[in-house]
Amino acid sequence: MVALTEKTENRLTLQVADIVADTTAIRSLDWDRDRFDIEFGLQNGTTYNSFLIQGEKTALVDTSHEKFRDQYLPKLKEIVDPTTIDYIIISHTEPDHSGLVKDVLEIAPQAVVVGSKVAIQFLEGFVHQPFERQVVKTGDQLDLGKGHCLEFVNAPNLHWPDTMLTYDWGTQTLFTCDVFGMHYCSNDLLDTDLEAISPDYRFYYDCLMGPNARSVLAALKRMGKLGEVAMVANGHGPLLHYNVEELINRYRTWSENKAKGEKTVAVFYVSDYGYSDRASQAIAYGITKTGITVEMMDLLGADQQEVRELVERSNAIVIGMPPSSGEKAQEASATLGTIIASVSSKQAIGVFESYGGDDEPIDPLKTRFSDLGLKEVFPAIRITDTPGEATYKLCEEAGTDLGQWLQRDKTVKQMKSLDSDLDKAMGRLSGGLYIITAKKGDLKSAMLASWVAQASFDPPGISIAVAKDRAIEALMQVGDQFVLNILEEGNYQHLMKHFLKRFKPGADRFEGVNTQTANNGSPILTDALAYLECEVVSRMECSDHWIVYNKVNQGRVSKPESLTAVHHRKVGNHY
Structure with a gap:
């Protein structure tokens, strides 16, 4: 019943x-x-x-x-x-x-x-x-x-x-x-x-x-x-x-x-203090989007031998600031001491505030790690107010930046692999040039795309391949809405240059770009040749990308006589 x-x-x-x-x-x-x-x-x-x-x-x-x-x-x-x-x-x-x-x-x-x-x-x-x-x-x-x-x-x-x-x-x-x-x-x-x-x-x-x-x-x-x-x-x-x-x-x-990753990041947090657990989870999520393995550990109640072993096998360390006073502070301080004693100069470091009202100050800890030769990959995340979706998105993007930095050698190696006949042949697959723009709540994001194809007539639909580590991927879940901006041949270089920039975590990707607002709330690029308002219907996982199928609800062409910009590549093993 x-x-x-x-x-x-x-x-x-x-x-x-x-x-x-x-x-x-x-x-x-x-x-x-x-x-x-x-x-x-x-x-x-x-x-x-x-x-x-x-x-x-x-x-x-x-x-x-x-x-x-x-x-x-x-x-x-x-x-x-x-x-x-x-x-x-x-x-x-x-x-x-x-x-x-x-x-x-x-x-x-x-x-x-x-x-x-x-x-x-x-x-x-x-x-x-x-x-x-x-x-x-x-x-x-x-x-x-x-x-x-x-x-x-x-x-x-x-x-x-x-x-x-x-x-x-x-x-x-x-x-x-x-x-x-x-x-x-x-x-x-x-x-x-x-x-x-x-x-x-x-x-x-x-x-x-x-x-x-x-x-x-x-x-x-x-x-x-x-x-x-x-x-x-x-x-x-x-x-x-x-x-x-x-x-x-x-x-x-x-x-x-996910556990097969060649590299590992240790994320330390305090689960019942401030927003440490939420922020650490967002950072960890961003890291895993790049294919890097994450291991999370509470600074409180941690076995010091396990802490030492985790730090020694990790390529990077992320630490959420613990409280500065009380019994928890003493316990967390002992774990921090073990971390500091176990790191090496080959590792990267990232730190964030917990916004618990009594956080240990960030700068002295940053200085300690800097003196030990560790590389700070993303700017320290200083949470100055009750965190909302924008803060957690910043944390996610910081984690993704860290993961991409750890993968840089692999990326460079791929870019230098120009001798493969397969890579050269794949590079001959050309596509149009598009910019995907999305807004959900207070969050906005954008991505330059070329892996776009019409996928259905009734209803009109398109498919888009989105790399798992793209910031916009989190705004393209089933039911989400976005705009596909179609770029114009001969009039796309300024937009392409802008959206190819490496944005800092939390940065406004639309600063300095002329936009209008679509019916679904997403930005339309004023200089685009045409745009389509889309809704995500389904997603299929394909190794390092998601294939996203989308229903097209409406669209408009601003210059009917113009042609779509086309993208040609030399090789097919990287963007």
Whole structure:
């Protein structure tokens, strides 16, 4: 029996459903959520999924976002007498899943909070009241009776250091919170439409899990010791039931590909301080877009030997500034000391502020690394206000700049490879010259393109190949809109020169360029021969590029007598 309210009546709704024996899902449907962490332009909202397991003892797995307080708590009381809840299992403490833990404890003070050691420590920081707790680690079990024996698997850095998976041996259900989730809000309880959810599933992985690919593989290895997984009860989106094996294997394949990088960047942050975790995730996402492997580590609670080993095998180090006072500062300072003692002059460095109100100053740390001979690849990111989408985009672009800098030798080698007959033959594939422009929220970006082709008549459609490390790629997800500006033969050099420049992270790519605004909000270049307003319909991954298929909604030619500029190359192994 499923109870829900239609999307048209209320934009914050609840869905309650029995999913397996003695197990109920309470899904908070956030239809209008369009921004989440570092992800931009969520097209399909999101959900916050909570679960109640009622054996001889009762366990609540995660809660919900605090915005659902007035709906979630009364619904929970309808389903179960709060005084009979024996355990509250915390998969991880990010507020969208644990935002109502304090409220639940007020109506169920007898409940024992179960979580990883780090999760319990984090929870103490925002519950601010005594509570019973039980710290668990990989392999520990909790018997609820009636066959519901729960086994726990630590999955640190997916995508917080406190993440824990919970497997119910009785129903073969794996409770995963963020892992195997997606920001996709619909009335579908389960993954009935694989094609519909696949783009959001992939985008979610790329943003939140891809920067921790090696941690994903480690978690999958630990999961291998569990029984068959018949259902994945995730924290966001529809639950996985019909495509469990397929979607778990996608994580494995994607992570294996990302972990193959020849070079590695270590990203250090403080997960529960300021905006360190969000900024570090954005930087890591930008790095992974270039094919570089990222390993993330919390400055707090880190094993110093693991810190030393990670730094020594990394080609670059990124550090989020920790607090300058208190117990956390002392612990972070010890880790910083290990990092400084382990770096070499061949490495690159990047630093960013956490905007936690008590950050260590950036400049002294920069000076220390400079004196040791490390190269600063991107300017220090100084967050002076509550970060928004523009700040996180700046962080992403800084990460991409770092990744591209680490790949510079490979790029130069490709450019010098002029003797290959194949490269010369590929270079004879000519194309028009175009500039893609896009605006989403406060973000604007642009890209010079030549890999563009008409792909359909009805509806009119075009395909565009976009390199994975292009800044505009994040603004060309399914449902996004943009403008394809078609350049004019004999009148394109100034635009080509401008958009071929290397822009600093966060720079305005349209400064000094005449533009108008399209109906879809994207910039139109005034000097373009013609333009097409497009909407992304689908994306296909092709090695180092995305092939993006787009529906053309409208267009206009400003100079009917003119011809499109054509681009000819000598070789086909680089732009």
